[in-house]
Amino acid sequence: xxxxxxxxxxxxxxxxxxxxxxxxxxxxxxxxxxxxxxxxxxxxxxxxxxxxxxxxxxxxxxxxxxxxxxxxxxxxxxxxxxxxxxxxxxxxxxxxxxxxxxxxxxxxxxxxxxxxxxxxxxxxxxxxxxxxxxxxxxxxxxxxxxxxxxxxxxxxxxxxxxxxxxxxxxxxxxxxxxxxxxxxxxxxxxxxxxxxxxxxxxxxxxxxxxxxxxxxxxxxxxxxxxxxxxxxxxxxxxxxxxxxxxxxxxxxxxxxxxxxxxxxxxxxxxxxxxxxxxxxxxxxxxxxxxxxxxxxxxxxxxxxxxxxxxxxxxxxxxxxxxxxxxxxxxxxxxxxxxxxxxxxxxxxxxxxxxxxxxxxxxxxxxxxxxxxxxxxxxxxxxxxxxxxxxxxxxxxxxxxxxxxxxxxxxxxxxxxxxxxxxxxxxxxxxxxxxxxxxxxxxxxxxx
Numbered sequence: 422x423x424x425x426x427x428x429x430x431x432x433x434x435x436x437x438x439x440x441x442x443x444x445x446x447x448x449x450x451x452x453x454x455x456x457x458x459x460x461x462x463x464x465x466x467x468x469x470x471x472x473x474x475x476x477x478x479x480x481x482x483x484x485x486x487x488x489x490x491x492x493x494x495x496x497x498x499x500x501x502x503x504x505x506x507x508x509x510x511x512x513x514x515x516x517x518x519x520x521x522x523x524x525x526x527x528x529x530x531x532x533x534x535x536x537x538x539x540x541x542x543x544x545x546x547x548x549x550x551x552x553x554x555x556x557x558x559x560x561x562x563x564x565x566x567x568x569x570x571x572x573x574x575x576x577x578x579x580x581x582x583x584x585x586x587x588x589x590x591x592x593x594x595x596x597x598x599x600x601x602x603x604x605x606x607x608x609x610x611x612x613x614x615x616x617x618x619x620x621x622x623x624x625x626x627x628x629x630x631x632x633x634x635x636x637x638x639x640x641x642x643x644x645x646x647x648x649x650x651x652x653x654x655x656x657x658x659x660x661x662x663x664x665x666x667x668x669x670x671x672x673x674x675x676x677x678x679x680x681x682x683x684x685x686x687x688x689x690x691x692x693x694x695x696x697x698x699x700x701x702x703x704x705x706x707x708x709x710x711x712x713x714x715x716x717x718x719x720x721x722x723x724x725x726x727x728x729x730x731x732x733x734x735x736x737x738x739x740x741x742x743x744x745x746x747x748x749x750x751x752x753x754x755x756x757x758x759x760x761x762x763x764x765x766x767x768x769x770x771x772x773x774x775x776x777x778x779x780x781x782x783x784x785x786x787x788x789x790x791x792x793x794x795x796x797x798x799x800x801x802x803x804x805x806x807x808x809x810x811x812x813x814x815x816x817x818x819x820x821x822x823x824x825x826x827x828x829x830x831x832x833x834x835x836x837x838x839x840x841x842x843x844x845x846x847x848x849x850x851x852x853x854x855x856x857x858x859x860x861x862x863x864x865x866x867x868x
Contacts, residue, residue, distance in 0.1 A: 466511045474547060475507035478540050485539030493535035493584045502531040506544045513551035518560040524548035525564040529571040535584035546606040553610035554617050561610055569603045572596075644805045646693065648752045653689030655762045657682050659727040681726040713747035714739050714774070717754065721772075724758045730769045731758065737776035746781055746833045749809040750774070753817065756802045757785035757829045765827065766792050776835075780815070783831040790825050806831065 482503060486495055493499075506527030513520040524545045531541055545568060552561035575583060577590050664678035721731040742750070754772055761770050767787035775782040806817045806829070815833040822828055 465514075467514065468511070471507065471510045474510060474544055475504060478503050478507050478543055481540035481543075482537065486537040489537040491585065492537040495536060498534060499531060499536045502527050502534075503541065506531070506541070510544055510547055510551075513548055514555070517548075517552035517555040517557045520548045521552040521557070521561050521564040522567070525568040529568055529575075532572055533575045533579070533583055542602050542606070546609065549606050550610040550613050553607075553614045558611075558614070562607060565603045565606055569599060572599050640808070644752075644808060647802070647805055648756055650689060650693070653685045655759050656685040656723055656727045659762060660685070663728075681723075685723060685726075712751045713744070714742065714750055714754075715747075716751060717772075720751070720755055720758065724762065724770070727762050728768060729758065729762055731772060732769070733772045733774070735774045737774075739774050739776050739781065742776075742781065743835055745813055746835055749813055749815075749833055750781055750783060750831070752809055753783055753806050753829070753831050753833075754785060756806055760802050761785075761787045761827075764791055766790050767826070779834060779836055781833045781835060783829070783833070785829040786822075786826060788824070788826045789821070791821075791827070803829075 479500075482495065482499075486492070506524050509520050509523045509527070525548075528541050528545050532538075545564070549561040549565055552558070552564070573596060576596070660678040660681045664675040664682070667675045667678070717733060721733060724731045739750075758770060758772075761767055765787050767789055770785060770787045773784040773786075775784075803817070803819050806819070810817045810831055810833055813833055815831065817829065817831045819829040820827070
């Protein structure tokens with residue numbers, strides 16, 4: 422009791438209050454289809470297919486009755502059983518077991534009444550199919566078995582007391598036909614279940630592939646941003662320290678450091694904008710090439726401005742590499758030099774490039790020692806190097822030497838790397854020319 426009201430009164434009032442909000446009226450004066458309780462459930466029912474099956478059963482049974490004058494005439498009971506068995510299919514998605522058994526019982530009662538054979542088995546087949554697809558296989562098989570066993574009982578024992586009058590036992594050949602129908606219903610149901618499972622598996626595989634592609638895209642973008650920002654910010658950090666130290670004693674050298682900072686920030690801003698343009702405009706072709714070993718002299722100049730003297734030696738021809746291998750080689754050298762600037766006390770480094778028939782080999786050495794800021798063997802830089810090489814089927818080995826220096830070795834296969842190069846090229850170069858020019862204009866204005 423609440424305020425003198427029984428509980429059932431409070432429940433009814435609550436239902437009316439909630440229903441009043443749902444029974445809304447559209448601006449045209451009509452009630453919304455969603456306004457009535459259960460309206461959405463009614464719309465989700467398979468009305469069209471159920472009505473079609475009901476019509477086929479009714480019409481087909483009447484045609485079949487003309488060919489079976491020895492069977493009982495169709496009457497109201499027969500019409501009710503055929504209609505009830507068909508309308509049960511409205512609930513086949515929500516209550517598959519009930520529908521399977523209900524359809525089998527309706528068909529069994531119809532046959533037990535001595536009415537003509539015909540498409541009465543159609544709604545049984547659809548009900549059992551829905552049960553099997555919904556995972557209720559035992560219920561579907563049991564319903565079919567019930568129908569067949571009941572038909573045997575009616576046609577070989579109970580026929581003496583059931584209409585039509587003076588009926589005789591059915592021939593066993595007819596039972597084989599009924600058994601064939603039962604097997605066909607079960608087989609069709611199992612085929613429908615297998616087909617649905619295959620479609621669900623295919624959808625799950627497509628969704629998993631989409632997730633993998635999204636993860637790979639995020640990893641690739643993170644790798645690009647790390648390589649660009651780590652290198653450029655390291656140069657900026659070193660030059661900022663030089664500029665602060667020499668600002669009073671050597672203004673000219675401080676000016677040089679600030680100029681280097683401006684150039685490094687301009688380049689970093691352009692490359693970051695390239696990556697961001699790729700995110701904003703997916704699907705367009707890149708309008709400038711991705712970074713490659715052709716920019717190696719520019720990279721060594723940046724390292725030199727940060728106080729690192731880089732000696733480059735080349736064995737073989739390193740121009741005309743596949744785009745993927747060219748980009749990966751550039752990024753690996755860039756990251757290795759960045760690690761030397763950030764984590765090593767060495768003032769010189771050596772870069773060796775060697776091209777064989779099937780692979781490009783890189784070696785980057787410094788003489789150390791490691792600084793207190795951290796060892797070049799840790800962090801995300803080496804992880805990114807290894808991921809880039811592994812994406813092309815190569816490998817990266819890195820570690821300290823006995824003399825106190827540090828060495829990075831990389832092997833990048835040249836066969837089959839063009840496809841990956843196109844993908845990475847799109848990441849690094851899409852809308853690149855426009856972005857770089859915009860970055861330059863912004864930096865000039867800010868300067």
